[in-house]
Amino acid sequence: MTTEARPTVVNPARAAMIGVSDFDGVLRGKHVLGEDVSNGDGVVKFSEAVLAWDCSDRVPPASFTQKPLLAFGDADLRILSGTGRAVSYGGDLCLYLAEFTGAHESLCPRGVLRRVLRRAAEHGFSCTAGFEFEFMLFKESADTIEEKPFATWVPLTRGPFGYSIARSVAHQELLGEILALCEKARIPLSGLHFETGPGVIEASLLHCDALEAADRAIIFKSMIKAWAQTRGMMATFMAKVSEKWPGQSGHIHISMSSDGRNVFYDSDTVQNISTMMRQFVGGQLRYMNDFCVLAAPNFNSYKRLVPGCWAPTSPSWGVDNRSCAVRIIPGEPSAHRLEYRLAGADVNPYLGLSCAVGSGILGVEENAGLTAPIVGDASEESGLPFVGLPQGLSEATYRFAQSPKASDMFGERFVEAFSCSRRWEWEAVRHRVTDFERQRYFEII
Incomplete structure (x- = not known):
């Protein structure tokens, strides 16, 4: 036996x-x-x-790395x-x-965020944050997206239909799996819905302590991509998948508190916007161009930051204005906050939050001023106090590398290493010839 x-x-x-x-x-x-x-x-x-490594496991040449490993x-x-x-x-x-x-x-992205939050704590402030991610699902595998031209890739749904109840009901099993997966992973959501664009879903991660929020965000992105593959699909958090569709955002909601009190809130002011909040937003706008590469880290990121795509085109702010880079959302003390709309879905959560909070703390330290809010479409406003956002990864990287405030806030060694990595990322993409260029120029020019 x-x-x-x-x-x-x-x-x-x-x-x-x-x-x-x-x-x-x-x-x-x-x-x-x-x-x-x-x-x-x-x-x-x-x-x-x-x-x-870069995102394809290539090591940049020595000429791109001043102090190579x-x-x-x-x-x-x-x-x-x-x-x-x-x-x-x-x-x-x-x-x-x-x-x-x-x-x-000093090179660790999570360590960079810890240092920024420690600097805020030195002023007596703690930070609460929550990420919103838009991601696109395709009924494709890693093999088929390699073998098939992009025009033949099949998204989960066809065409734009934002906030669609019909699609949510039709795909309730799929959305239910996402909710169950997030609950199991201790990543509670405050919202989940179909966004405008084919196969686009938006997930709002419940706000919490800032470092924990970034931890949840980075796990969420990896977890969703892995889950999609088990369903025979591919998920992407690219900032811009096609010029025909809106980009995919990675908005960050932020509030600051001291001794349990929301220091963004002042009941005696217009829209309850405190002096500290005005300084914080003023710093975000003042250093948005210099720190932009932390929130828009890829060549593709800047194809989202164009007019008409629900993304900012300049360092601007407004009250409940989604065309601005910083949207103040007034409410009761427990909900009064700002939404940092510069970041795309491709953002590194640790670095995007470091950008948003670090620039804000600089504004508090410098008693930064704040102009009148934008009321209409910020992309159509003229005479803004700041020049438009960097036009590409190269310009954004140069501004970051040359910024004394970046070295002060994030550390000189990190600024040098990250800038080198972004210069290489720009070089790796910029000389590639696209199908669009061949279609546009091959016969005519």
Whole structure:
């Protein structure tokens, strides 16, 4: 008589994955076996190459890297035991976030956000934030999008139909899976709906402490992309998938508090906008052009920042005005906040939030002023106090690299390394010849 072998029971904490953000906001990681990562913030070794790679795992030439990582040895990762989440819809795969520490901490995107929030704390402020992401679903696989021309890719739905109840009902099983996945991963949503554009869904992540909000955001993006593939689909968070459709945003809602009180709120002022909030927004506008590359980090990002696409074209603000870069949303103290609309869905959550909060804190430190709000369409306003946003990744990167305030707020080593990575990203894309160029010029010119 033979005894049936029993399946090995694996402790999820000893067979978990760890993930760390690279410059592009992509979670890089691996399984950590045989080590309980749920008890205490341990340190493990991880290749420093992820701080040198671009999004296609290429290392920029030495000419783009002033202080290159020459040996690509191991770096120290601090495992954040409190971040463990189940990230698979049908299983119990657990993911723990990590951050670079030691010699590499100054380059770590999560570390950059921690330093910005610490600077806010030095003024007595804590930050609450919530991300909104638009993403597009295609009924394609990784193989078919490689084999088929873009014009033949099939989106989940055809044409624009924002806030569609009909589509939400028709795809209730799919939306239900997203809701269940987020609940299981401890990433609560405050809203989920179809947005304008074929196959576009918008998810609003519930607001919370700023660092936790960025952690949730970066996990959400990776989790949705993985879930889509299990459904035979592909999800993209590109800022602009086609010139025929609106771009995909990554708006960030922010409020600041002190001793439990919302310091953006003042019941004795017009629209309840406090002096501190005016200074904060004034700083966001003053440094929006210099810090833009943190919120719009890719060549493709700037194709979203054009008139008529529900995206800002200049450093502008307004009260409940969605055409502006900063939209103040007045309300009761518990809801009074701003929406930072510069960032696209392709944003690295840690760096996008660092941009929005860091520039605001500079405004408070400098007692920045604020002009009258934009009432109409900000893209059609003339005489704005600031020049329009950078016209592309090259200009935005140059402004960031040359900005003394960027080095002051984010650290000189990070500014240098991130600027080098963005110069390489621009170079990697700018000389590519597109199908549109061939169609436009081949016969005529």
